[in-house]
Amino acid sequence: MRVCENAGCEIVFEPQSFNQKYHDEVCRQIATNKRLMEKYHAKRRRIGGEVRICKTEGCETKLSRYNESEICQKCVAFSAESRRQVLLGMFG
Numbered sequence: 001m002r003v004c005e006n007a008g009c010e011i012v013f014e015p016q017s018f019n020q021k022y023h024d025e026v027c028r029q030i031a032t033n034k035r036l037m038e039k040y041h042a043k044r045r046r047i048g049g050e051v052r053i054c055k056t057e058g059c060e061t062k063l064s065r066y067n068e069s070e071i072c073q074k075c076v077a078f079s080a081e082s083r084r085q086v087l088l089g090m091f092g
Contacts, residue, residue, distance in 0.1 A: 006031045 004011045004023040013023040022028040046052065052063040054072040061072040069076070 007034075 001012050002015055004013060004027055005021040006027040009023070009027050011023045022031060046065055049065055054061040054063060054075055055070045056072070056075040059072060059075055061074065063072060
């Protein structure tokens, strides 16, 4: 038995497949439409020039409206270099 993952719907149901999250098609459609609208509005705010700050702890870099990520390029490069150093340490 599972609880429907749609916000506000707490119906307990028996899933018909191992990955079923919602109790029926209507609930699934409501959750999907809500998620799509959240992404749409986030993109509109980003393109409109809303000030966004890098999500990496300790980084205060303002993100460009053209950067779709929530992390600045400097932090992405640092993370990639860190992974590279870990892998080199494992093999070398």
